[in-house]
Amino acid sequence: SAVISQKPSRDICQRGTSLTIQCQVDSQVTMMFWYRQQPGQSLTLIATANQGSEATYESGFVIDKFPISRPNLTFSTLTVSNMSPEDSSIYLCSVAQGRGPYEQYFGPGTRLTVT
Amino acid sequence: GENVEQHPSTLSVQEGDSAVIKCTYSDSASNYFPWYKQELGKRPQLIIDIRSNVGEKKDQRIAVTLNKTAKHFSLHITETQPEDSAVYFCALFPTRMDSNYQLIWGAGTKLIIKP
Numbered sequence: 001s002a003v004i005s006q007k008p009s010r011d012i013c014q015r016g017t018s019l020t021i022q023c024q025v026d027s028q029v030t031m032m033f034w035y036r037q038q039p040g041q042s043l044t045l046i047a048t049a050n051q052g053s054e055a056t057y058e059s060g061f062v063i064d065k066f067p068i069s070r071p072n073l074t075f076s077t078l079t080v081s082n083m084s085p086e087d088s089s090i091y092l093c094s095v096a097q098g099r100g101p102y103e104q105y106f107g108p109g110t111r112l113t114v115t
Numbered sequence: 116g117e118n119v120e121q122h123p124s125t126l127s128v129q130e131g132d133s134a135v136i137k138c139t140y141s142d143s144a145s146n147y148f149p150w151y152k153q154e155l156g157k158r159p160q161l162i163i164d165i166r167s168n169v170g171e172k173k174d175q176r177i178a179v180t181l182n183k184t185a186k187h188f189s190l191h192i193t194e195t196q197p198e199d200s201a202v203y204f205c206a207l208f209p210t211r212m213d214s215n216y217q218l219i220w221g222a223g224t225k226l227i228i229k230p
Binding site: 001042045048058092103104106107 | 147149157158159160161164204208217218221222
């Protein structure tokens, strides 16, 4: 499976500021996904980022709050804008790879704390 | 929309015993059912998956069974070891046209292996 890295691994940010999280893959992938995971909870999909098209956001997530870039087939960024303490969470990118579009592999995650 | 119910939320078993986690779903057209293991502070890792044309799949001490008629699938871990302690998530791929290739996730099961 692909090797996926994320930067930063963790950060503590002030409310009202923005943080951009980077996701880098060592091979070209068509579909990338951004998830949020609250402590002790399941994974919640924020958006799907496909190269060459606008990101598709899930219900409850909007582009103004979580802008996403996908400039090429190995890289994506997620920005958490105008942060509030409720945005404190782990943010994970994943890629679809393998025998079909379904198999997803995850990056190590970014632990965000907003104070 | 489609959802997945996962039970139990917590499972404590004696080392060496077997553990079984079950997920039920409603969309009979779902055709891909992965299981992920997430150790504390780590990323979710795909450990086994099954497609709808197969009833059972094994990989060493883990196995997944699928009952499409009853719409449930289960993860079986035999001869449990301390390193099996983790949170396990089931997921499925819905086949509706607007799924955008996203996985639907269960709530997770915390598996505790008692020495």
